[in-house]
Amino acid sequence: MLCVVSLLATPLKAVEVQYTNLSSLSESHQQKVENWIDSGLRSTFKTLGALKQNVLPVKLQPRYFALEPVPWASVKRGKFDGIELHFHRYASESSLIKDWTLYHELSHLYHPLFDYDYFWLSEGLATYLQNIIMLDNGIISYSEFKERLSAGLKRGRQQSYAIKGPLSEVANDMWQLGAQQRVYWSGTAFFIEAELALKAQTGAYTSVVELIKQYQQCCKRANHSAQQFLTTLDKLSKSAIFSTLFNSYAMRQDFPVITQSQLNLLRF
Template sequence: MFAVEIDYINLSKLTHERQNKVKNWVEHGVRSTFVTLGPLNQKRLPVTLKPRYFAFEPVPWASVKRGQNDGIELHFHRYASTQSLLKDWSLYHELAHLYHPLFSYDNFWLSEGLATYLQNIIMLNNGVVDHQEFLMRLKAGLQRGALQTNHITGPLNIVSDNMWSLNAQQRVYWSGTAFFIQAQLALKKHNSPYKTIEALVKKYQSCCKHPTHSAKQFIAHLDKLSQSAIFSTLYSQYIKRTDFPKISNLQLSQLRF
């Protein structure tokens, strides 16, 4: 079914009925991600399941587990409905992380911004959200990022390096998302062989990804593949910026693909 084999860990902790529900959810997420970003360049995909009896949302926590085969860990409400799991962003977000290497903490704004941007693209491309909800999610996230920047100040790389202690996820994630929105708008105007961020990431993952690549090396590859200086130029503008990027509603509307 997939170019990679999904290895479920802790699946036996669920009843047979819930096992099928979770497998359908994960396989839908993997299939949707592959539609947008292409198959992962690895043979196996470990998926560690952490079902919870009590949770206030379908997927209260999820993360990437790096290793010989990069995988994901999903903490989810074992009684969540199939529809609520499919609509939750967490699975798409963590799967998107598997298309880039692990970056240093001061560059988490870049990795989290990429995964946040791509999760929304994946959900849009696969009909999980429509274009109106896609725009609404981006607007709301950018507003949260701007609001948090008002009271969590300092250069973005320093805030990113201390994201957990500062509880600065909104500024970090959405500054990075703004980076990729601006890069996407620039790509559309540039005579590049790849017109979208997802097409670039798909190509990078298939041709060039290496687990030791730094954020700057990743950026250099995106520049090379796009035959531009879009990413390095934006990176130099973002890495130490102290303000939140201004993205207008008009710019968001221009993200139509």
């Protein structure tokens, strides 16, 4: 069942959240879920700016048993892009808010849908942004932020020893290969490298977050390809950083090297 339950008001914009399956929960669980989604949207909007769309479909899939608060979620593209959340119905509100999944899926709404070959780009961006959102809103500390990136990059590197081939080809067959760690974290490394290159530019520093915020408001198109998306980021940053990195990443067979000293430079 579809119901319109809340209107999230921010200084930037109001977003109407349209829930599916909310009524399948008890009143107390409904309130918990609404608080969780509201908190996630406020945190995401604080960091990335408001979504350009004014309606957000949220399909709820509560589970009676789960090993983590949100075991699975996905983006649903359509007239209004939305999200589907599989979550433990008995998870506490605080554990849901501390879980990374909602921030990851909301981050996907700030870019178009890319072809399978370039899922490393979309998943890397969402993984990078989820951690920045959580840091920016005090959900994780700066040390936790660096630890999460370091641990994820290590997992990606380890998986790359077993799952070989050009990154775009691996991404195209990611689910069959079970190559999520290599795909997600290669893409995250891409945006870490882009962030560091932006910092090194002369003139005012424009971050990846600021560019995504600008892209959402001025330039987002549902039919933008991965290359068009990156070309737009280059135009907004007055650079060739993203296109240059793309050319080196798309067919690379090794895992990117990101050092701890480079992670230490990621201060926002």
